[in-house]
Amino acid sequence: MKNNMKEIEFSQANYDQWQESAVKALKGKPFESLITKTIEGISFEPIYTQDQLVEKLDGKLAEQVSTIRSLKTGEECLAAQQTFADSPEALLQGVKESLAKGNDIINIDSRVNFAWDEQTLKELSTLFTENSFKLNIQNNQDALLQVFNYIKEDQKDAVKGYISSADKLNLKGFHNVRTRNANVLEAHYEGAHAVQELAIALLQAAHYMETEEDIESFAKKFFVTFAVDTQFFVEIAKLRAFRVLWKAFTSAYGTDKDLPVAIVTETSLRSFSKLDVYVNLLRAGNEAFSAILGGADVCTVHPHDVLSFPDDKSIRIARNVQLVVKEETHVEHIIDPSGGSYFIETLTADLVKDAWALFNELQEAGGYNAVKTNGQLDALLKETMDQRMKEVETRKKSLIGTNIYANPADEIDERNNPLFADYNRLAKPFEELCLNYAKNQPKVALLTIGQLKQFKPRADFVSGFFATAGIVPEKSPEILSVDEAKDWLTATDAKFVVVCGQDDAMYEYIPALLEVKPAHISLDVAGKFKEEQDEWIEAGLNGFIFAGQNIIEKLTSLTADVKEVQR
Structure with a gap:
């Protein structure tokens, strides 16, 4: 018996019809109760439609999507797990083991409790010519910088990496080492939300440009560092939004070329807790996944016990978090995997609009140095951090295992990892209370x-x-x-x-x-x-x-x- 099933068409409900049904289901509650507002002041709608997205972007959806996809520096998100060690020998061994077990980038913080000796620096220099690296140094006199003295002239072009420093660095001959870093980590731990982080990253870039010759040469040396927090969709949109903002930023300096921008990320410790530490593993996994979906070029996943001191097991787990995400989801085989989502595209556009407005406001107030010196930026971030703390302390925001579903039998490890001891964290008041x-x-x-x-x-x-x-x-x-x-x-x-x-x-x-x-x-x-x-x-x-x-x-x-x- 034949049927005409293939010819049947289902009518598509419009937004007004959906809203009418939603109001009935709410049984007297206002429809506005379905709308939630983020700490950035952006409203999350209960549903997003294609018509809403097209209207919001006013015909610029294709431009937003193409910009995000064309300004990525690589095809995959590289794992940059940090090496922790108490001696030069342990550091070298840790670096080599991590590379052998899936790490893509050597990641070293120069704040170690041992002296950088010649033998260690020579071995590191050899590794730097064979592998990319990410270095966190204190200033242009940092002893770790001596590693570049051991790299031969004909090998310099093969050296690729990222160096974050409080001082402006000039490494002669190392054309593939990025040394101009808009490091938003400090602002992040002072409480900054996504809009503020994006604006601050642009402020720092504009500050660098005051002494740069042209935008194209600057772009080759520049990278931005973001911490990725637990607000999954916001963090995805934040990374995507920066590439749109970067396009507007470079255009303002007189170029219409697509200049790719490197986005280096690490999982945020702002929501990490010493209470029920294995929940940190879930937080880190969530953050790493959003970083990869958002288009990060580099990602560091902090071990769940990093606030005290990570051991070999927790470091291996942290490294594998990213490897499992990439391998099991096949997300790296997709260009801009979150692109096209009505929700993500709308959220990206909202962040772009608000961040660009805040950037211009702070630029007009004198730029990065001025707003840092006069306290305007600190006051802005303090207000946001106070709001975050209030939300956690009143349970408006949940920290599982800390302010809700806490295990009173938990014992706090009172050791503090000196690299992160000064970070503002939402769980600190609860740890002190315990x-x-x-x-x-x-x-x-x-x-x-x-x-x-x-x-x-x-x-x-x-x-x-x-x-x-x-x-x-x-x-x-x-x-x-x-x-x-x-x-x-x-x-x-x-x-x-x-x-x-x-x-x-x-x-x-x-x-x-x-x-x-x-x-x-x-x-x-x-x-x-x-x-x-x-x-x-x-x-x-x-x-x-x-x-x-x-x-x-x-x-x-x-x-x-x-x-x-x-x-």
Whole structure:
């Protein structure tokens, strides 16, 4: 029996029809509740369509896509795993082993706790003529720079690499070594979001151009370094956006040529934590994948325990994260794999627009040196970092294993890797809180009112709240009467008690408990009770624990309260 299935066409719903259906599904909630705003101030729509994208880019979609694809310096993202070592011998061995096991680029930070001797530098010079490299040095007097003295004149053109330094470097004869670095790492760890990072990268490039002869020769020496954070789609779009911005930047200096720009990346430590460190492995994997999808030329994946000190196992895992991503997804066989996505292309265009506007604003304010010197840039970044910290401390942003789903049995490795000890990280306040509570060890208990189903939601919430400080509260048995609650409270040896139960019960229990509360006990209640709070606090209640509260402020104050009542 024949059928006409191949001839059937399905009607395509337009945006208005979809929105109408979405509003019905929301059952009274406003449609705007589906729209979320990023820290950059960009709105994430619940759905993206081709019509929206075409309208936003106003006929320039093809130009945006072709620019991104034509300004990449290579066809793949090269692995540049950092070598950590305590001696020259260990460093050389680590470099050679990493190259043999899949590393593409030698990655060395000159801040080592040993002296660079002649033999080590000679061996490194040989490796530099055979492999690309990425060096992080302190200034133009750095001892590691002596390695280039051992490279023969006829080998200099074969040497390819990237050098990041606070000083301007001039390596004579090394035409394939990029030494003009717009290094955005400092701004990143001061809190910068994607728009600010992009603008700062352009500011630094413009600062370099003040002493360069022409844009084409400068482009051959230039590269940008970004840290890639956990905001997956934003980070993809950030790297893509920089190439569009770079095209506009070079055009402003009088060239219509496509001048490829090298984008060097590393996984961000801003969201890394010493609590539940294996979650850092997931963070790093997410960040590496977005770097590769975004078109990075070089990527460094930090080991999950890099904040303390990585061992051979964690270094191998970090290296393999990138290798697995590239090999298993086949992403390197695709030019601009995220290109064409309505969402990514729209987000890229938004970042380009906002970053170019901020760049011009800061340029008009005097340029990179001026806004750094007068504090304008620091103030801008501090505001962003304060917002980030507030979001983490109130759980608006999740740090799995740190501010939510924390394991109170975790022990913090108090060793600090000196290379990263000064980085601002979102988890630092929680780590300090855990160390503080571990030293003081206040005994915390939950006074649970009613049957299990009545107090469990709040008891679980409070337990999770204290878990972020490494504390496991004790729980009372089911308390079914006010007299039982009074007896338990006067008998407990806990220094801090939180009452958990349903609202109706609290109106009866809290006033009665405050009448008999021993002076050495600090008493809180789970939940918000705005109408009763002043009366209860005046009667001796310490405070409240509730969702959306600043965890750091609350638990820090509790430490002080417990110390006070213990005196």
